[in-house]
Amino acid sequence: MLLITIFGFALIFIGIWGMLTQKNIIKMIIGFSIVDTGIHLVILSIGFRKEGTAPIIDATLSKAEAVSRAIDPIPSALVLTAIVIGLAVTALMLVYAFKMYEKKGSLQIKDFKELKW
Amino acid sequence: MIDFQPVKILYALFSIFIIFNIGLLIQGIVRKIGARVGKRYGIRFYQPYIDLIKNYSLRTSITHGIMFYLGPVFRLTGGLGVFLFIPIIFGSVYFQNFSFSGDIILVLYFIFFGALGMALGAGEGGHPYSAIGVSRGLAQVTAAEIPLVIAIMGIAIQYQTFSVSEIVAAQQGGIANWTMITNPLLTILGMVAYLGSMMRSPFDVVLAPQEIPIGPPTEYHSTFLGILQTNRSIFPMAKTVLFVNIFFGGATNWFILIIKIFLIYMWSVFVAVVFPRFRVDQSIRWFYKYALPLGAVVIFITTLLF
Amino acid sequence: MDKKDLKKRTVTTPDGKKIEVDPMKDYFSQAKPKIHKPGKTVFEKFLDWARAESLWILGFGTGCGAIEMRPLMTPRFDAFRYGIQWRPTPRQSNVFVIAGYLSVKTLKRVIRSYEQMQGPKYVVALGSCTINGGMYWDSYNTINRLDYYLPVDIYIAGCMPRPESLLAGFEELKKLIKQGKGEGANIYAEKFDWYKNNQKQIIKDWDMPDYNW
Amino acid sequence: MKELIKRLEQNFQISNIVWQRENEVFLTVEKTDAVPLITQLNHYESFTHLVIMTAVDWLEAGKFQLTYLLNNNEIKADIGIRVLLDREKAEMKSIHHLWVTAATYQRELHEMFGIDFPGSPRVDEPFILEGWQEIPPYRRDFDTKKYSEKTYFPRPGRSTNDPQEYMKKKLYPEESE
């Protein structure tokens, strides 16, 4: 599924672009989420098979057919894990943003430069 | 060469006696000559003897401490030592002194023995002028030794030996064999070094009687001064004998030796009356700037020739 | 030369101890001069001859008479031929030529220099000023009689004496020495208290040890 | 030069102007005016050289006359400034800040006349009289002969002659009778 792959990559680039250009921490986190989503799409597109069927071996899908007909189940499984992890990371980032705002009263990334050199 | 017998001490004492008298007389005569050149009558030629006796005969003296004693002793030991390590008369059994105990390098370094000791004694005096004098003196001596060292190096290259006796032996057989003729540049260098070591103008800022009342020995008097004066009559003679030996063919008897000593000594006198005094940094720089390059040239030429 | 340098002072040693330094005692010898009796032998005569023939003058121009000493070195007078020469330091000189008037301030320096010379030593006083004050006889600051303060061997009168008279004076001095009469140093030691008394009487701010070795 | 004096007169009270020569003049000023005047001469009129600083004891008038002699090398002129001080507790402002050498003059004046210059360097230290205990010797009420006779062991037998009389007697004995 080339289209989805391309779409996924486009999202990744948009996300990274957002992370690089947006000065607001919240917006950067949003950028990160977009990247995450893009990746998930890419992963899914890898395992996808046009007109394939769910990889559940039962009466409709025999073991022998599975290789040729079923979509690859592993990427789907991976995506599940990745989504969970992405969720955790995004949540954590937001917590950080919250705490940083509490401390400094600002959400501008360039205001947090105490540590350098 | 190592044949030390007690009788040699007697010979040595005899030659010390002779050189001591030569030294005093030459001092007197040179001053007399200097006076006559200036249309003065001048001192009596035996005046140095009287001065010496007078200084030994003074009744009182003071001492600043043990090194104050040792200073003149070091000085005279240095002077006598230099003399004693040089063979005096070529071919004579009697006047070889103790030259069998070391070669020309021993002589070269023994020159410092007195200088260092004198400096210590003067330092013990606690007089600032002594210290200034010593500072100048040592600085100038080390600079003036440069041409001397180079000259001795050149001599050694030329004759392939450090032994004074052998150097003299190589120069026997007529004036044409003297270093003066065979290696004139080297001799010039040597004579420059001679000027530097004689404490005469232009290199006499060490003493500077009007500025730092005669420098290092400013506190010395009476017997101490007597010993220093004794050294003044032996030490320059010893150095002159060394120059006679290495540049001017040595001497086969006392008469020739005295003539040569006198002539060489007069060289420093001539220069002294012509040139005014250098400041000490000027004289150091003079030795580094002129004598050192000259020395390099001499060494170069000597290695080419011999 | 500040006077306060002579006062006692407290200094801290490297170990942090406080010690007192008394410059007068600690830095200057307090010894008195001793009498050195001349021998009575022929040898002493010989030594006296040598001393007479080798007069080393301290080059200290105390007064205007110093100007008359200079010509002695020139070819015209040439004092060197008599065994006379000048030395730059008192330690090495035997003859102190007091060349004319002495103010109190100079006298102090003269005494110090005289005492630093080694015996036998001789004093030659030039000019009327040293004899009776000369033209400064009523000055508030010039001494009148040198022999109250130092043992004078020879006076040479005149105001000023010419170099010729100086030479004559030195010849007289030589005679005295050869006769064994040049014992000024011993006289000074013998009558030390008297001399000191006189000196201290006019040098009001006496700031040196009794004898400057 | 005349204009200079006029200029000075505008600012200072100058009492007695004595013209020694065309280019040498002595002015007498008040004690308070002296130092400002000298300062002006030094700073603005190029009198850069302090030739001498000396004093005269007018015993009868009860005054010391202090004279500063200044020289201007550009116009080759000298100005003497005279100041009269009371003899009792004589005191004057120091000018060592203008010329370092003035300190030495002032030290000498302090020693010889007893004029005080507060603030002048080393002014209290003895200059040529070490250990002097009498009144300053240049004061005219100091009897130097008496002091000398008392102090310096005069040699007896000394006779004094007036040089004029003495030489007359010696060279022309017949006329002197």
Place this chain on the structure above:
Amino acid sequence: MVDPIYIFVIVLGLAFLLSLFDKLSRNLSLFLFFLALASFVYISGSWFISLLSGKEELIIFTAGFKPPVSINLKMGLIEAFFTSLTNFLGLLSAIYLFRKFRAEAVYSLILYLMIIMGINGLIMTRDLFNLFVFLEITSIATYSMIGISSDLKSLTAGFKYMIAGGIASVFLLIGTIYLYRSSGTLNIDSMISSVGLLTTKTGIIALFLVIIAIMIELKPFPANGWALDVYQSVNSGVVAIIASGISAAMLFVLFKLTPLMNENLLTAVAGIGLATFFFSNLLALKQENPKRLLGYSSIGQIGLIMTVYVVLIKAGFIRDSQIVWLISGGLFLNHFLAKAGLFWLAGIIKKEKLSDWASLRTSPILLFAFGTFIFALIGLPPFPGFFAKWQLVMTLAAKGMIFWIVIILLGSFLEAIYLLRWLGKVLKREFQEKFAIHFSRILPIIIFMLLILVLGAYYSTLIFAGNNLNILYLPMLFVFLLFILDFLPVWIKNTLTIAATACYSYLIFPQLAGYKNIFGVIFLIGGVLLLIPGYIKKGKRMGFYPFVAMMYAGLAGLLISKTTLQLFTSWEIMTLGSYILIIRGKKSEPHALSYMLFSVGGAFAMLLGFGLLFSVNGNSLALDSLANVSQAVGTIYLLLGLGFLTKMASIGLHIWLPGAHGEAETDVSPMVSAILLKAGMFGMIILMSAIHSAKIGFVSLPYSLGWLGAITVFLGNLMAIYQEDAKRLLAYSSVGNLGYVLFGLALMTHLGWLTSITYALNHFLFKALLFLAIGGVVMRVKTKNMYEMGGLIKKMPLSFISVLIGIIALSGVPPLSGFAGKWMIYNVVLEKGWYFQGLVVIIGGLIAFLYCFRLIYAVFLGQLKDNHRQVKEAPIALLIPQYIMIFAIMLFSVYPGFILQPVGDFLKELFPQGALIWNEGSAFTQFGYWNGGLIFMITGGIFAIFFLLLFFLNRKAQKVKQFNIVYAAERPSRPELTHVGYNFFAHYKKALGSLSQPYVTKFWDTMSDLFHSSGDFVRRLYTGNGQTYILHILLFVLAVYYITFGG
């Protein structure tokens, strides 16, 4: 044997249970927490031990399937080792954080367990996606752990960390999925076996992305600004885990993936590592914050380990062969232990400036630990880093990879600069407040310190395998003993050390032959002599004796070493000991630093030289092989020469010496000057006896060394005359004297060597004598400036005699022993024909008179100062060795043949031509002759006669005091105004003008400035803005991609 899967089980179980139990009691939850951690250690440790003893490795399958379908974990030997290490670290760090855990919410316990579990997982997993999961578990737990803190700085740092980690995981995920697409599996082992499938473009890029993601986690330069912030701000216990634990795990991940990488990728990884190593250390130069400094150092070390490992593989070594294990394992362990320890220390000190760490001195044990970690990081023996570095250089050199060695050594040198500067500050700076010490915080540090020492010992046995080295270990054992006995008073320790040194010399003297005997005398007997002054010290003198013993151990080791390894180890041990001795001086900090930097630099040059030697000589470590080098002769000799000359302080490399020797303590100065310098000479002798006709280009090495020696004599002596500080004067004089020695050696003739070796002995005698005597004076008058002294002859006559004898011997005036050297120099110059060099040497020798006089005059003669009027003579413990040395000098003066003959006999083996001919006490060369005894008698005779005469004539002389001098009719006012001492030879300076300028110092200053300012310039890269860091990472990835695959 417990299945390692239980580690995960325990954590997952406890994660829920802990918060429940915490409701019951905090102590209970803490107990469970530590129990869990201990059980991890037990599980991994027991696996490690059993695997070591040959048990088969374990593959753990999950979910009942076999790979590649399921995830599998592996517990092999290496995995067991790594998990044991990290679990142990986890346990210790938890102990370290005990107080924090007790105070904070229970979540931090859980998060901590999660981190440890993640690390375990990272190490054990064999599945790529699982790797990602474990990475994220570790990371998220770490982020949260950081986020618990309410400190703004750590929050900021944590956020930057998250962003960077997030981007890394993006790459990892994309890479993983495409790898899966290319190879059809997520199992690493399957991928390795089907590595051919990865040659497609997609496969390569996917692999690249995975690798680059892991690289980013390893903080490569310049994409590592976020990591530095984390290191700087986050709690030390946690940072220890991040820097040592997580880094270890990531390194292991990289290690797992290496079989997948092709040549290009390997090169890229090695290059990145190398750049990281070099630049981190360069950038750290100007760093003032200790934790950030440690951060730079950590990043650098990780880079180094990465490079080394990959380079070794590139060089064709099997991945887990013993040599790779030895080298990268050694470096890794070194870093792992030391860095964790240092971060823990940072948490105890809690100071933001390096110089504030001086308060560490209040706790000797922590100070010792600090020193241990610093020296371990620099790579000095006896720490694992040293042996690993040695083996690395040898191995790489054998493979001809010189470029890598050079950069690695350069980077290590930069690292040494800032670490040593830090150590210097800790040892010397003032400090205000103490810090609180808690047992729980110290325990982990001490354990790691002990561990690193034990590992050092273990590594030494590995590297030294095959050599019988009991005699080398003996002194180190004694050093260790002294460390333990350091609480005893000085006199006991001093006596012990003297006894031990004496016994040891008795042990090894039979093994020495030829010139080594002379050095034995200098190093050991001299050592015993110079220990005697130690009795002047009161109290305990902590930290002195172990290092003295270490220095002597090193020196003794030099004497008996037969291989380059032994030589180098001894050399470094000596350097380490002497560094601590030197830095003990009051104002020694900068001088000790420059001493050590020159030493380290020199040692690295030597190391490279030995490496080359090893490679060209058929992998032989024997020292004798130095004599028959087949290729790269010039380079090898030059490098070794550079190393030895540094210790010998030849001109150009001398600037450390004056300060180091001048500022050292009274009894240390003679040790380092009279003894330690000879170590350099010893090295030069070894080198020069190997060189007979080596040529570099068209300039022969000995010829240039000859000129170097000559100029050293001249300039060293010239600079000595301008010194105001008595000890510095002596120090510069040592520079000049060692120039003589070098000149003599460079002559490569019998007489030249004879001159050199006897001069060395002589120099030992008179320089020790002078330093002791002057040291005694300095001790009494408490100043080193000569113009502040004066007239001390009246107060310290015995010291005066010492100095008098010393300077006469030094200046070479007959009749004392120094003249022998001068006489031989003339003869040998004439013999060799090196007239011009000879002249420079001789003129330099003349200048020596100036400072000799100044030394004795300004100190002992002239005017005694007010405050020195009650000074006492130097203590007897200082005088005894002085008079022993005077006796030796006299003996040598009267019987010069006593030393000259045996040394000459030995030298005949090397140089049969041109030996001295002896005849009844006279020595003859082809040019001249000389009889020391006779000269002594004659001079002594004349001297005695005149002295008695003068004494008799002046028996009645009046003794006067110091102001009774002729002062132009005035009197002196104060002694300090009457003593001419300051700028004594001003006219000489004026006369020589530009020759007296300190060009060398300027040169090195400029070099140092260059490095520091470039480091300072480059580090502006780290702006502190999180967004910039993202940009760094992206650019880094792009750049690496283009460099690796050529666009």
